[in-house]
Amino acid sequence: xxxxxxxxxxxxxxxxxxxxxxQFGAFPAKTTRDIFSEAVQDLLNRSEYGLNISxxxxxxxxxxxxxxFEGQAHLGSILSDWIGLTPTPFTRVxxxxxxxxxxxxxxxxxxxxxxxxIVLVGGxxxxxxxxxxxxxxxLASVADSLYEVPAGFTFPGIYASVAKxxxxxxxxxxxxxxxxxxxxxxxxSLNPKAQFNMPLEELMQQRIDWAKERSAEIPHxxxxxxxxxxxxxxxxxxxxxxxxxxxxxxDGAACALLVSSDLSRHFTDTPVNIIGIGQATGRPLHDAExxxxxxxxRSASKEAYDMAGINPNQIQLAEVxxxxxxxxxxxxxxxxxxxxGDASRAVDDGRTSLNGELPINTSGxxxxxxxxxxxxxxxxxxxxxxxxxxxxxxxxxxxxxxxLALSQSVGGAGGTSVxxxxxxG
Amino acid sequence: xxxxxxxxxxxxxxxxxxxxxxQFGAFPAKTTRDIFSEAVQDLLNRSEYGLNISxxxxxxxxxxxxxxFEGQAHLGSILSDWIGLTPTPFTRVxxxxxxxxxxxxxxxxxxxxxxxxIVLVGGxxxxxxxxxxxxxxxLASVADSLYEVPAGFTFPGIYASVAKxxxxxxxxxxxxxxxxxxxxxxxxSLNPKAQFNMPLEELMQQRIDWAKERSAEIPHxxxxxxxxxxxxxxxxxxxxxxxxxxxxxxDGAACALLVSSDLSRHFTDTPVNIIGIGQATGRPLHDAExxxxxxxxRSASKEAYDMAGINPNQIQLAEVxxxxxxxxxxxxxxxxxxxxGDASRAVDDGRTSLNGELPINTSGxxxxxxxxxxxxxxxxxxxxxxxxxxxxxxxxxxxxxxxLALSQSVGGAGGTSVxxxxxxG
Numbered sequence: 001x002x003x004x005x006x007x008x009x010x011x012x013x014x015x016x017x018x019x020x021x022x023q024f025g026a027f028p029a030k031t032t033r034d035i036f037s038e039a040v041q042d043l044l045n046r047s048e049y050g051l052n053i054s055x056x057x058x059x060x061x062x063x064x065x066x067x068x069f070e071g072q073a074h075l076g077s078i079l080s081d082w083i084g085l086t087p088t089p090f091t092r093v094x095x096x097x098x099x100x101x102x103x104x105x106x107x108x109x110x111x112x113x114x115x116x117x118i119v120l121v122g123g124x125x126x127x128x129x130x131x132x133x134x135x136x137x138x139l140a141s142v143a144d145s146l147y148e149v150p151a152g153f154t155f156p157g158i159y160a161s162v163a164k165x166x167x168x169x170x171x172x173x174x175x176x177x178x179x180x181x182x183x184x185x186x187x188x189s190l191n192p193k194a195q196f197n198m199p200l201e202e203l204m205q206q207r208i209d210w211a212k213e214r215s216a217e218i219p220h221x222x223x224x225x226x227x228x229x230x231x232x233x234x235x236x237x238x239x240x241x242x243x244x245x246x247x248x249x250x251d252g253a254a255c256a257l258l259v260s261s262d263l264s265r266h267f268t269d270t271p272v273n274i275i276g277i278g279q280a281t282g283r284p285l286h287d288a289e290x291x292x293x294x295x296x297x298r299s300a301s302k303e304a305y306d307m308a309g310i311n312p313n314q315i316q317l318a319e320v321x322x323x324x325x326x327x328x329x330x331x332x333x334x335x336x337x338x339x340x341g342d343a344s345r346a347v348d349d350g351r352t353s354l355n356g357e358l359p360i361n362t363s364g365x366x367x368x369x370x371x372x373x374x375x376x377x378x379x380x381x382x383x384x385x386x387x388x389x390x391x392x393x394x395x396x397x398x399x400x401x402x403x404l405a406l407s408q409s410v411g412g413a414g415g416t417s418v419x420x421x422x423x424x425g
Numbered sequence: 426x427x428x429x430x431x432x433x434x435x436x437x438x439x440x441x442x443x444x445x446x447x448q449f450g451a452f453p454a455k456t457t458r459d460i461f462s463e464a465v466q467d468l469l470n471r472s473e474y475g476l477n478i479s480x481x482x483x484x485x486x487x488x489x490x491x492x493x494f495e496g497q498a499h500l501g502s503i504l505s506d507w508i509g510l511t512p513t514p515f516t517r518v519x520x521x522x523x524x525x526x527x528x529x530x531x532x533x534x535x536x537x538x539x540x541x542x543i544v545l546v547g548g549x550x551x552x553x554x555x556x557x558x559x560x561x562x563x564l565a566s567v568a569d570s571l572y573e574v575p576a577g578f579t580f581p582g583i584y585a586s587v588a589k590x591x592x593x594x595x596x597x598x599x600x601x602x603x604x605x606x607x608x609x610x611x612x613x614s615l616n617p618k619a620q621f622n623m624p625l626e627e628l629m630q631q632r633i634d635w636a637k638e639r640s641a642e643i644p645h646x647x648x649x650x651x652x653x654x655x656x657x658x659x660x661x662x663x664x665x666x667x668x669x670x671x672x673x674x675x676d677g678a679a680c681a682l683l684v685s686s687d688l689s690r691h692f693t694d695t696p697v698n699i700i701g702i703g704q705a706t707g708r709p710l711h712d713a714e715x716x717x718x719x720x721x722x723r724s725a726s727k728e729a730y731d732m733a734g735i736n737p738n739q740i741q742l743a744e745v746x747x748x749x750x751x752x753x754x755x756x757x758x759x760x761x762x763x764x765x766g767d768a769s770r771a772v773d774d775g776r777t778s779l780n781g782e783l784p785i786n787t788s789g790x791x792x793x794x795x796x797x798x799x800x801x802x803x804x805x806x807x808x809x810x811x812x813x814x815x816x817x818x819x820x821x822x823x824x825x826x827x828x829l830a831l832s833q834s835v836g837g838a839g840g841t842s843v844x845x846x847x848x849x850g
Contacts, residue, residue, distance in 0.1 A: 076706065
């Protein structure tokens, strides 16, 4: 057999030269193409040197299932028409909830291949067109349809199993999970594009007003802790996960302009270089060796760190895939940012808060920013770009010398993981 | 604005070093993962120098909609587990019926990017798990779900419009369409993996036996022409398209091993180099400027010819996307293989027959080999590999100096087109 060369170096440098984000939320009157167009328009509006759609040479769209949510497959073609990009090639990538994490990776390779210099990568999902239960069923198709779904598993149950296993093995408790949620909701309150762009106090007040309108018993909560410990405000979804441990159902889109690094200053004064990217698959949870860790994240992050030539302890900011609060905790461990069992304590100590030593999910994360599943991977890249280029406004991390960041996008319960490492250009 | 470099050259040569094909047909007892595994097993069985699954560094799977056909999304992760590839990255690509044509392109770029040397590209579709009408509805999601499907269009109607427009503008007639079908069924009769691996005479006999069993009037046909002109044997589907103008609903899979060209001889004595690849989008048919031609194919083929540095008249063999007979005719024209209006005559004259001057769809094409939509693009590449490497057995083209071939994969009615050019290595 041939001796493999596993150098894993890009033949050409790739940078992010701009990003666009649609408002995240629930928009019954909008279609997938409307929402994606809004993200592309935002990219054009933010463009410093007059980007035109026709400058783009190739595109990728991460989308989990517009075919099931909206009866529209073949989204690359449909969206390219809608944003005026025809005949530029545009390809849909689907890896469950990591779809646009993977779309980003395809865009990076398209440039490194030598074929293109300017590539649009995006992600979109329009999920509120169906009732929540149907959305949950659609999402279950990301799990194993032969061995998990027929046994009654949907994702809250799958991640509840992960949470229970983690609580058994380490000292993780319900309080730790809640603190992930409180942190991410705080960050979301500073992000105008977030689905929950409000502090938890405002969510509490909404719930009180809701009760008043219905002449229901008026709830009383003194603070976010009391609110999140109340069964009415925060019911069990699948023990040990409560409502506020789960990312919401969201309509949303995001996009990023990838360019050859040698051209990046023609597009922006603040490019962000992609210095490492790795992707890996993991066995379905029913067949996994360990419920408290995703092998795919460990493999993907090793590939990304090796490519970047850095160690996990050099990472200064991370956006991780917190589809459930427990997912943020195991991501912190699988990425090597904290030792197994220490992530819960780090959250507890505020070490991952906006101005902690390693801010995590400054955007609000999937939990508060929202989780339009096909869009989440690129939305993470957009947040990293804004933070590293000093454009994150209210939620700008104040850390001096902020230079290296990471994003991690997960499909299913670790079936796919994509890890990307960014450096200020 | 930056001045764009549109050199469109791969940073690194890419070759096909092996292919695998599952039996095409209708297999009620098989799942998507079974069918894909069969294709991968075929690749391993044909391997000349002992390929191991663990040699593969990255993978792509073209699939249109296992989520709708089988309730299984996130197919990259599921299939990688099933064939023992975990944790190797494996990504699903969906561009309608061009899904694995696009997967092939991603594989080419993954190698050219410098990240990988050995990449598996595959395609799979399991379509017979739902009734035919539901399959047709699922396929309609490849068209425009806002402007075409609500007007009553499914693909037979869409391609019937294309056929009618072509008949109006040129001298194309029903006889020409039928001759595409006769040619492709003849080729399919020589391809043991084809869904219709039988001459039309055998299909005629099957129909006669069917009538006998039901005490229906026994049909009499003297030859394939009479058979295909008979309304009982070959009813109208959407005028001017009849049953035998339409590719069937098929379960099937195919895969190809892509490697860095400098390594190809470690895997096979007969590599085939990919010297040009282009992809483009086209506007949906309801919004197209011309019904008799797909702009996406013209754009994609220009990109591919430019990259290969050849002219269309150098192509010696082609596999084109004959989802309907008319689609083969317009592909011949859009690819520049024949001038507009001349393709019908070329078929009539036998110029595209197995031993004509430019054999087209030697595999039997989508029409006779079958059209498991997500698999068709890579299945075309597999046929080209077999022909250029002299391994096509009964249907081996006898042309001396057979060296350059082309494949064209279409999503929808020209929403996406992928054109690949191959040279014997």
